[in-house]
Amino acid sequence: MAGSGHLKLLRPAAFYMFAPLRPAGVRAAVKATFCTTAPPPSISRYPVPPKKDLPEDIAAVMEEVETKGGFLPNVFKALSHRPAEFRTFFAYYNELMNKETGGLTKADRELIVVTTSMHNQCLYCVVSHSALHRIYSKKPTLADQVAVNYQNAELSPRELAMLDFALAVCRSDTITDQHFRSLEEVGFDREDAWDIGAIAAFFALSNRMAHVTDMRPNVEFYTLGRVARPKGDGGSK
Numbered sequence: 001m002a003g004s005g006h007l008k009l010l011r012p013a014a015f016y017m018f019a020p021l022r023p024a025g026v027r028a029a030v031k032a033t034f035c036t037t038a039p040p041p042s043i044s045r046y047p048v049p050p051k052k053d054l055p056e057d058i059a060a061v062m063e064e065v066e067t068k069g070g071f072l073p074n075v076f077k078a079l080s081h082r083p084a085e086f087r088t089f090f091a092y093y094n095e096l097m098n099k100e101t102g103g104l105t106k107a108d109r110e111l112i113v114v115t116t117s118m119h120n121q122c123l124y125c126v127v128s129h130s131a132l133h134r135i136y137s138k139k140p141t142l143a144d145q146v147a148v149n150y151q152n153a154e155l156s157p158r159e160l161a162m163l164d165f166a167l168a169v170c171r172s173d174t175i176t177d178q179h180f181r182s183l184e185e186v187g188f189d190r191e192d193a194w195d196i197g198a199i200a201a202f203f204a205l206s207n208r209m210a211h212v213t214d215m216r217p218n219v220e221f222y223t224l225g226r227v228a229r230p231k232g233d234g235g236s237k
Contacts, residue, residue, distance in 0.1 A: 044078035044213040055083050061090075071220045073128060078215045089206075096199050103192040107137035108162060111146060112199045115163045116170040118147045122207035127217035134225025158186040162196055169200040 051059055058080055066072040079086040097109050110133035117125035130143035137143075145153035150163050161182050168179055175197075183193050209215075 042216040043074050044081070044215055046078065046081045046213055048077045049080055054080060058083055058086055071218055073221075074215055074218055075124065075128070075210075078213045079209075081213075092202060096195070096202055099195075102195050103188055104162075104195050105136070107133055107139075108159070109195075109199055110136060111143065111159065112163065112166045112196060113203050114143050114146050115150050116166055116200045116203055117207050118150075119167060119170050120204060120207035122203075122210050124210040124215045124217050125203060125207055128221045131221040131224035140226050158188075161186045162188065165193065166196050166200040169197045170204060 054062070062072055062076050062080070065076060076086075079089055097106070110129045113129040114126055114133060117129065126147050130147060133143040134140050142154060146155075146163070150167075151160075155163070165179055165183055168175060180190065180193055183189075183196075188196075
């Protein structure tokens, strides 16, 4: 079983990754339901370990995410098939997507994921990160527009330049100084360009692993950020 050192590493990544998903008022005593029975075929084509067989740091993270968010995103279940890779994936995810420095907002970061994941035809990432974008941006339709054709979406010049650069990285275009100048013209600096490129590159990996595992998005993602929760449930009024 993994020790507390792994738990310390994992907890920030898993806790913040889906923090915006948690409905206010979800009781801390909610019963974790992941991995207690054979997983449905729609989660992954690879076996998902039963809860009792998971390293204790990973089991703790998954329980915490489910308690805070109200459901456990299938990416946690699918990647638990390889615990060491699970830890590495979420550690890097956290560094890219939850940092508080630089010129990218969390909504910007999610929009990059939606755009590049659409290019890579990744159902899981388009659906799940569109949900996160809706929550962060408070714009219920923009991610849908971007997922169809970002060049025809209601984007600012800043957002358009950001996504042009992200897709150049995603497509493995030759990156030139002009790409950087286009970003600088709308207010991004070289460190922001690194972040945009790193997110596009990281999710190229994520998209392809979703293809390999046949990872399917949770049904909860489809309505997040679209539908106000009923009064009394702690959601939007």
